[in-house]
Amino acid sequence: MKFVVDYFGCRSNQAEIQEWIIELEKLGYELTSNPAEADFGILNTCSVTARAEKDVLRFIGRAYRNTNAKWFIVGCTVAQDKSLLSRKYSQYVFLDNNEKKNLVGTVCEIFPANGRVIYHSSFKSRIFLKVQDGCNFRCSFCLVPFLRGNARSLTKNEAVARVKHYTALGYQEVVLTGINLSAYGYDLFPRETLLDLLAAIEPLNGVEVIRLSSLDPRFIKYHFVKELRGFSKIADSFHFSLQSGNDAVIRRMNRGGKSAEYQKILTQFRKFFPDANLGADIIAGFPGESEREFRDTMAFIQSSPLNYLHIFPFSPRPGTKAALLDTLPPEMLHARTHELQELNSELKLAYRERFRGRILPGILIEENPNYSMVITRNFLSVRIPPVRGYKKRKLAVRIGRVVNANLCEGEIA
Numbered sequence: 001m002k003f004v005v006d007y008f009g010c011r012s013n014q015a016e017i018q019e020w021i022i023e024l025e026k027l028g029y030e031l032t033s034n035p036a037e038a039d040f041g042i043l044n045t046c047s048v049t050a051r052a053e054k055d056v057l058r059f060i061g062r063a064y065r066n067t068n069a070k071w072f073i074v075g076c077t078v079a080q081d082k083s084l085l086s087r088k089y090s091q092y093v094f095l096d097n098n099e100k101k102n103l104v105g106t107v108c109e110i111f112p113a114n115g116r117v118i119y120h121s122s123f124k125s126r127i128f129l130k131v132q133d134g135c136n137f138r139c140s141f142c143l144v145p146f147l148r149g150n151a152r153s154l155t156k157n158e159a160v161a162r163v164k165h166y167t168a169l170g171y172q173e174v175v176l177t178g179i180n181l182s183a184y185g186y187d188l189f190p191r192e193t194l195l196d197l198l199a200a201i202e203p204l205n206g207v208e209v210i211r212l213s214s215l216d217p218r219f220i221k222y223h224f225v226k227e228l229r230g231f232s233k234i235a236d237s238f239h240f241s242l243q244s245g246n247d248a249v250i251r252r253m254n255r256g257g258k259s260a261e262y263q264k265i266l267t268q269f270r271k272f273f274p275d276a277n278l279g280a281d282i283i284a285g286f287p288g289e290s291e292r293e294f295r296d297t298m299a300f301i302q303s304s305p306l307n308y309l310h311i312f313p314f315s316p317r318p319g320t321k322a323a324l325l326d327t328l329p330p331e332m333l334h335a336r337t338h339e340l341q342e343l344n345s346e347l348k349l350a351y352r353e354r355f356r357g358r359i360l361p362g363i364l365i366e367e368n369p370n371y372s373m374v375i376t377r378n379f380l381s382v383r384i385p386p387v388r389g390y391k392k393r394k395l396a397v398r399i400g401r402v403v404n405a406n407l408c409e410g411e412i413a
């Protein structure tokens, strides 16, 4: 029995997809990348922006018209209006965020497994592990807490058990993800923190690199950064959900904190992790953002140690407070997005240039007859001449050429 998978949105969705693949393969189902030969498909959806939701709906419509596979469609877009989707695409199975946990069971009921064990078919080196879901904040632009509910964490023991399982399958890098990863453990009794979780995972055999998906500045204090430095397996790349560098905009986003505090956090990270790849989410064109407020955000980024940006052009999500505010004219939104994108390319290129000629540790993520791909600990994608036999070994690459803002070339050092 063959299946395809696809997902939209965040790393939590990606982590869930990886977990389902592993579970289904253990039961004897076979992953394929070809929808035409699949008996069923699994799609994890996203409604974080209007654009993401539109893409999801287009995907479902196309699949319904063009493929014979039965799709199991789960997640945030389903949570928005399950009954409408179920009526429109009556051959498909829809599960909202609360029903996601039943996905594998539902698949087994409809497509009974044949029990033939197949080992994980994708390249086993990096695994996304979702250790936290939901969010207790109410940022004015965000629909996620309404779709995924309040913050809740995987227990430390369960997280450790999953990491052991994944390393036994050959994974070397664990990417810890969550809707608000920084809130990890606050809901547990006794209370745990992200640092406690790292302390439990780092000593496990087979774990070479632990990467954190995204950090919320509201949770970051000096001691957190200092203690993080004590973990030898922590990846040299950190991502922050900053959204803006202007205090008035941050306030309207209902996010708390001030740009000066954000800048201090970034400086502390740079002090303890001099070579780290530091990135941030930025929303372009939040409602009411004046020219001066936008310039503040640009100046904030330029004077910060940031090395890359994830830019989200603002899109109103019905049901949120920000959806009631007046949006900027589309041409202004596009111009600001474009300016941020240009800055992002400059930052990324400058960061990559810094490493030309240097040797960086990494892991192999792809073997190909023509080339192999390595992800370094500071999250550079490096194309190297084809190699064999490095799948389960630590390696280091010498950076030769910067091809573009997303790719370097190098060789095994």
Ligand code: SF4
Residues within 6 Å of the ligand: 135, 136, 137, 138, 139, 142, 143, 144, 145, 179, 180, 216, 241
């Ligand atoms: S922290 Fe804010 S943006 Fe992030 S999930 Fe929670 S409400 Fe949404």
